[in-house]
Every structure is written in structure tokens, then in C-alpha cells.
Amino acid sequence: MSTFAELSMIVRRSTGNIGIDVAQVLREGENEFIKETKITEQTASVTTDENFFTLPADYLRAIRIEWNDTPLVPAPKNAYVDLRDAGGSLITGTPTYYWISDGGVQLLPSPTESGIITLLYIRFNNDTDSASPIIHSQWHSSLVYYAVKEILGYKEDLKVSDEKKILRNEKKWNESIQNAKTVRLIDQIESMDDMEDSAMRQTDPLSGYDGYSQLSV
Numbered sequence: 563m564s565t566f567a568e569l570s571m572i573v574r575r576s577t578g579n580i581g582i583d584v585a586q587v588l589r590e591g592e593n594e595f596i597k598e599t600k601i602t603e604q605t606a607s608v609t610t611d612e613n614f615f616t617l618p619a620d621y622l623r624a625i626r627i628e629w630n631d632t633p634l635v636p637a638p639k640n641a642y643v644d645l646r647d648a649g650g651s652l653i654t655g656t657p658t659y660y661w662i663s664d665g666g667v668q669l670l671p672s673p674t675e676s677g678i679i680t681l682l683y684i685r686f687n688n689d690t691d692s693a694s695p696i697i698h699s700q701w702h703s704s705l706v707y708y709a710v711k712e713i714l715g716y717k718e719d720l721k722v723s724d725e726k727k728i729l730r731n732e733k734k735w736n737e738s739i740q741n742a743k744t745v746r747l748i749d750q751i752e753s754m755d756d757m758e759d760s761a762m763r764q765t766d767p768l769s770g771y772d773g774y775s776q777l778s779v
Contacts, residue, residue: 563699566692573709576727582713591708592695593686596622599742602696604685613652613672617665620685627667628680629657637661637670704738707731 570584577584596602603625606618627634637659647653655671662668667681687696695702711731714724 563694564702565694569695569702569706569709572706573713576710577713580713580717582716584709584713587709587712588695588705589687589690591705591712592697594708595697595701595704595739595742596684596686598739599746600684601698601701601742601746602685602687603682605680605682607678607680609676609678611673611676613657613669615667615669615679615681617662617667618681618683618685620688622684622686624662624667625682625684627660627682628678629669629673630677631680634658634660634669701738701742704735704742707735707738711735 566585566588569588573584573588600623604618604620608615634657652672653670654674657669657671657673657677659670660667661670667679669679685696695705708731711728714720714728714731717724
């Protein structure tokens with residue numbers, strides 16, 4: 563596990579100190595990585611008798627939503643769904659549908675008694691004070707690639723060597739994205755099939771590195 567401070571040192575060795583907050587660029591790279599790969603997951607649960615559940619601050623996209631361990635179905639798109647009966651009262655019962663709007667999860671019907679909403683979701687790293695990335699350490703080098711290409715792009719007097727370095731790190735960044743997507747796809751297939759054979763899992767694409775000292779950026 564590397565910290566943002568350690569990753570920043572690697573980036574500075576490659577880019578020099580040009581007055582840019584390297585840690586901030588690394589954080590931006592992490593969230594770009596998460597958006598592209600959907601690779602970080604988190605579970606949030608709450609007991610409630612309300613029909614509205616506020617999304618966590620680090621929410622990006624829902625994977626699954628459950629009511630008392632029973633998966634809910636997304637409300638049909640482009641279809642009118644009544645929340646209230648003809649008398650204006652909320653329709654109640656056991657929730658079977660959900661949709662996401664106004665920063666929260668809306669349940670339909672509205673629950674008649676308390677239950678547990680469980681949300682499995684893709685999350686951002688929105689903690690600007692966190693010491694380390696939330697993505698798995700095998701992908702930390704990706705953030706270095708991202709930061710190097712982005713920071714060098716700010717330089718006004720680019721040398722030929724800088725341009726080559728930008729292209730090299732752009733390529734490595736894209737390759738990391740594709741590798742992470744492959745890992746996630748394999749994990750999803752194994753989860754659906756309830757397979758236990760670990761040999762089918764993607765091996766660490768950085769297994770050839772002896773620490774980040776050997777990263778070529």
C-alpha cells in the first residue's frame with residue numbers, strides 16, 4: 563500500500579517541481595480510474611421505515627439495492643409510477659422497486675414497517691485528507707502514469723523527451739485501465755457462476771516490479 567506522499571515523490575522525480583499540487587493530480591487520477599473501471603465497491607446499510615434513503619457522499623453508481631436482503635428492481639424508465647393513491651396517501655407495502663433521484667434512493671411501495679436498505683455501490687475517493695488511495699495497491703502505479711502525463715502537459719517549454727514521456731505514460735495509463743476492466747469482468751463472471759477456482763483470476767499485471775522504484779515513467 564502506497565501513500566499519496568510516496569506516489570508524489572515518484573511523480574516529481576519524473577516531472578520536476580513545476581508548482582503543481584501533485585497529490586491533487588493523483589487524487590483526480592484515482593477518481594478517473596474509478597469512473598473508467600468501476601473497480602471500488604462499498605456497502606451501506608440503514609434501518610428505516612421511510613421510503614427515501616440518502617446516498618452516501620462517495621456514491622458513484624449503484625450495483626445492487628436490497629430491502630431486507632431481497633434485491634429490488636429498478637423502476638422502469640420512461641414509465642409513469644404512482645407514489646400516491648387516488649386519495650393522495652403514499653402507496654404502502656413491501657418495497658419491490660427503486661429509482662435514484664435527488665441524491666437518494668426512492669422505494670416503491672413505501673414500506674409499512676422498518677426494514678434494512680442495503681446499497682452495494684461504486685464509490686469515489688472524496689476524502690481530500692486521506693493518506694492513501696482507496697483502489698487496490700496493484701493499481702497505484704496507474705495514478706503515477708496519469709499524474710506524469712497530466713503534469714508534463716502543463717509545461718510551456720516541452721522538450722522532445724517530455725513529449726515522448728507523455729505519450730509513454732498515456733499508453734501505460736490506458737493499458738492499466740484495460741487491465742483493470744479485465745480483472746473486474748473476470749471477477750463478475752466468477753461471482754455469477756459461484757466459481758472458486760482462483761486460477762481463472764487475472765494475475766497482478768505489476769508482478770514483475772520489485773516495488774515502485776522500478777516504475778519507468
